[in-house]
Amino acid sequence: MFYALLKPDGSLDRYPYTLTDLRRDNKGTSWPKVISDEVAARFNVYRVTPTAQPAEDHTINPERTAVKVNGTWIEQWTQTPATPEQIAERTDAKAAEIRADRNQRLADCDWTQLSDSPLNADAKLAWSLYRETLRMIPQQAGFPWNVAWPPEPGAN
Numbered sequence: 001m002f003y004a005l006l007k008p009d010g011s012l013d014r015y016p017y018t019l020t021d022l023r024r025d026n027k028g029t030s031w032p033k034v035i036s037d038e039v040a041a042r043f044n045v046y047r048v049t050p051t052a053q054p055a056e057d058h059t060i061n062p063e064r065t066a067v068k069v070n071g072t073w074i075e076q077w078t079q080t081p082a083t084p085e086q087i088a089e090r091t092d093a094k095a096a097e098i099r100a101d102r103n104q105r106l107a108d109c110d111w112t113q114l115s116d117s118p119l120n121a122d123a124k125l126a127w128s129l130y131r132e133t134l135r136m137i138p139q140q141a142g143f144p145w146n147v148a149w150p151p152e153p154g155a156n
Contacts, residue, residue: 004066004073006044015066015075019047048073058082058090058145095144102137109152126153 014021019035022045032039034050037047051074060079067076087125089109112119112127120126133150142145 002048002050002075002126003040003045006046008044013044013067016064017050023057026156047071048075051075053077054079058094059087061086065140091144094137097127098144099148102134105149106131106134123153129153 001018003018003022004012005014005017007013019040022040022043023029024033026043040046048074053064054060054062054077059082061082063078063125065076065078066073073136078137084142099108109127109131111117112124113131117124130150130153137143137149142148
């Protein structure tokens with residue numbers, strides 16, 4: 001649960017704000033075990049009604065604030081375009097995440113290609129093709145944001 005800390009004039013000072021922040025910012029205060037909204041209001045701290053965060057998009061920077069609507073504080077999201085540097089950084093991070101996932105999937109089925117694997121020739125071939133498809137993940141058109149993972153052999 002988030003709160004808004006208001007300035008003495010009633011304008012927004014800090015959001016998001018928590019009751020832990022309130023305790024930390026007012027160390028000399030003796031607090032009840034549970035801080036009620038009434039107690040928080042004495043310190044200009046008000047509960048904010050959350051709203052859904054915009055869908056994740058690496059080209060957008062979502063920013064949240066709180067606004068007072070009809071006497072109630074509501075969370076509000078704004079979106080600004082990401083810079084080319086931010087987009088490149090996010091794309092590189094996502095690509096590394098996908099490659100790590102792919103590498104783990106490959107490691108998890110290494111046993112299928114060993115000479116002493118209990119698989120028959122057809123199953124071994126199916127796993128070999130699956131592994132080759134995993135290796136080609138970075139060449140997919142949507143990589144790294146739209147990845148179509150191949151199903152494991154025998155999975156339906």
